Amino acid sequence: MSRPRISSRTQAERLAATRAALLKEARAIFATAGYEAAATEEIVKRAKVTRGALYHHFRDKRDLFEAVVEEVARGIATMIDDTAVPARTPLETLVEGMRAFLDACLDPAVRRIYLIDAPAVLGWHRWREIDAPHGVRSLREGIAAVLEERPDPALAIEPLTFLLSGASNEAALWVAEAKDEKAARRAMDRALGELIERLFAPSRSPRARARV
Known part of the structure; x- marks a missing residue:
């Protein structure tokens, strides 16, 4: 039975x-x-x-660590998606999503596991594979939405995605290591807003784009 x-x-x-x-x-x-x-x-x-x-x-400690990294990646992506939803425009959504990434990575536990140890332990290739359906996916979708609203033949989604992803990682580490984290975060938020606004500014002339 x-x-x-x-x-x-x-x-x-x-x-x-x-x-x-x-x-x-x-x-x-x-x-x-x-x-x-x-x-x-x-x-x-x-x-x-x-x-x-x-x-x-x-299988071993590394396998356990990889599972933790995947869990952290999902948490970061959820935080980004939840934060960016109320934004009014695609540009605002992108900026708020990138700020949410900084918020997530300013958690010492997330920063240690995801930005410091994960690339070193798992290797950059595997770390990027884990990030691809989470943080990178969210960033790519945000960039695509902005370019749909503000088409620019000089800007392509894929290179911009990895350019801004790398910048976000470095920004999180820079803010975390600053002597005055709050002041550094305010400065980074201003710089981020200006960078994204200027990058996707529809008023830029083709000649101006070529000089950037």
């Missing part, structure tokens, strides 16, 4: 709870200690699971 289906659902729920506990504690430890110093023994202890449970869900 086969077991009731509820048993398999309960088992699935237990597995999901174990994975969630591992990700939660791993994220906290990776954020405070950094990847290199983080110990799987401590992660297992805090999650109150066995080492066997850890290796049931993840």
Whole structure:
């Protein structure tokens, strides 16, 4: 006689709870200690699971870290999308989305995991693969919406996406490392608004574009 289906659902729920506990504690430890110093023994202890449970869900510490990075990437994208929704124009949506990215990355845990350790541990190629459907996707959609409203043959979506993505990463690190973070953030917000407005300004002449 086969077991009731509820048993398999309960088992699935237990597995999901174990994975969630591992990700939660791993994220906290990776954020405070950094990847290199983080110990799987401590992660297992805090999650109150066995080492066997850890290796049931993840191949090794790097695999666990990659899952944490993916979780962080989803959180950043959600914050960007939620913040940008109320904006009135595509240009405002783009600016607010980029500011939301800065907000997310000024969280020390996000910054340590996503901007500092992730590229070093996973490599730039893998890190960009993880970011592609999240932060990069949101930025690309924002740029595409602006260019649809303000067509400019001198500007292409793909190069602009990675140009502004790199600028956003550096901006987040610069603000975080400033002696006066609040003042640095205000200065960055002003610079960001001016940069985007001038970049997509419809009044620029073709000759002026060529000099930029």
